[in-house]
Amino acid sequence: MNLQENIHRIKEVMGIIDEKIDIDNTSYVTMNIKNFPKYKEELKNIFKQKIIDSSGNFVNFKNSIISGYDYNALPILVDEFRVLDNRYLNYMLSMGSQKFHSLLYDLFRDYYGDKPQKPNSQTQVINCDSSNFKILGPITAKDSKSLMSYWVNQEGGRVYKIKLPDECFNQLSTGERNIYVSIEPEENRIHFPKGVPERLRGKKLGTLIYLAIIKKLGYISSSMGSSAEIKMIYQDMLTNPKYEDDLMSLLLQKQVLIFDKNTTLDVKQIFNDFVANKFTDQKSVKISDDLKNILGDDFTNWYNSLEEQSEMKIEDKIKKYEGQEPKGGDTVVDTTDGKIYSFNGQYENNKTKEQEIDLSNEKFEYLLLPATEKSRFKVIHRSNK
Numbered sequence: 001m002n003l004q005e006n007i008h009r010i011k012e013v014m015g016i017i018d019e020k021i022d023i024d025n026t027s028y029v030t031m032n033i034k035n036f037p038k039y040k041e042e043l044k045n046i047f048k049q050k051i052i053d054s055s056g057n058f059v060n061f062k063n064s065i066i067s068g069y070d071y072n073a074l075p076i077l078v079d080e081f082r083v084l085d086n087r088y089l090n091y092m093l094s095m096g097s098q099k100f101h102s103l104l105y106d107l108f109r110d111y112y113g114d115k116p117q118k119p120n121s122q123t124q125v126i127n128c129d130s131s132n133f134k135i136l137g138p139i140t141a142k143d144s145k146s147l148m149s150y151w152v153n154q155e156g157g158r159v160y161k162i163k164l165p166d167e168c169f170n171q172l173s174t175g176e177r178n179i180y181v182s183i184e185p186e187e188n189r190i191h192f193p194k195g196v197p198e199r200l201r202g203k204k205l206g207t208l209i210y211l212a213i214i215k216k217l218g219y220i221s222s223s224m225g226s227s228a229e230i231k232m233i234y235q236d237m238l239t240n241p242k243y244e245d246d247l248m249s250l251l252l253q254k255q256v257l258i259f260d261k262n263t264t265l266d267v268k269q270i271f272n273d274f275v276a277n278k279f280t281d282q283k284s285v286k287i288s289d290d291l292k293n294i295l296g297d298d299f300t301n302w303y304n305s306l307e308e309q310s311e312m313k314i315e316d317k318i319k320k321y322e323g324q325e326p327k328g329g330d331t332v333v334d335t336t337d338g339k340i341y342s343f344n345g346q347y348e349n350n351k352t353k354e355q356e357i358d359l360s361n362e363k364f365e366y367l368l369l370p371a372t373e374k375s376r377f378k379v380i381h382r383s384n385k
């Protein structure tokens with residue numbers, strides 16, 4: 001199935017399948033260039049004059065867009081573009097310098113028609129059936145410092161290794177064979193940091209691994225990752241009718257909760273614990289019918305308690321938490337421009353040894369500021385946990 005056919009199928013499914021979640025084109029889970037090329041066209045128009053002014057020199061073009069890089073190695077745009085409030089541009093910046101450089105080169109190449117050579121055999125897709133994999137483990141973290149290399153930094157966190165069939169395993173390099181999934185103990189938050197080896201992509205292996213993990217654990221939750229590949233996995237699970245008999249889901253602004261339909265776990269308790277510390281509004285909530293029916297009044301009462309728009313009554317929210325300094329996990333409002341952020345925490349910059357605060361929001365805007373700026377952010381929501 002080619003790209004356009006896949007887009008057509010997704011749009012059809014989104015409109016006619018009652019059980020699956022209806023995801024619009026601006027949803028967090030659908031923000032990737034492969035499935036919505038219109039965003040690429042938007043950026044091509046925004047940067048067109050810079051492409052022309054570069055006189056065919058990509059480095060000149062790149063330097064006219066990027067002024068430098070922040071502490072997290074994320075690109076910083078030049079002033080004329082930094083003020084843009086473009087959701088897709090913010091998203092691509094959040095994916096890091098390598099992917100953003102690739103995007104810029106795609107735009108540059110499209111204009112000048114410089115098509116790159118095909119990659120060498122090292123990146124060619126492996127011809128094997130990867131679906132018959134095994135899940136090994138878990139390895140469990142004994143304390144907060146265990147298994148950090150696997151993205152596990154909490155006691156009780158688990159790591160599952162994916163053992164591929166021999167016909168695939170033997171064709172991969174040593175580095176490519178190390179496929180794993182990490183699970184945080186709180187809310188079964190899932191991480192797939194390395195993803196699927198590039199030479200095994202296109203086989204739906206990522207989706208199959210997630211489906212197997214969901215069946216094994218009963219449910220997972222996630223912020224849906226930062227890579228286009230992970231977004232595609234979630235999009236496939238949430239919109240493909242092939243999985244509607246296996247999964248039931250709740251989608252918020254940036255979080256997703258997915259259950260195995262046959263789980264014997266206490267679905268109501270998991271749901272109530274999950275939403276208790278999530279700041280959202282009614283507009284952002286999407287839920288599959290089976291899960292809604294199971295939850296009954298638990299879902300209805302929670303949903304009715306939400307505001308139609310998260311920006312309503314900000315002054316009342318500020319007053320509720322008056323005098324409380326932001327801490328990790330809080331939702332805050334920037335009093336200088338009214339924007340809402342997740343307050344990720346305060347850390348020491350390893351280079352400058354100065355304290356900095358880290359914030360992000362659903363538009364993929366990231367702030368890394370001196371801790372002296374903390375006072376301009378007011379708490380508007382704090383988890384009960």
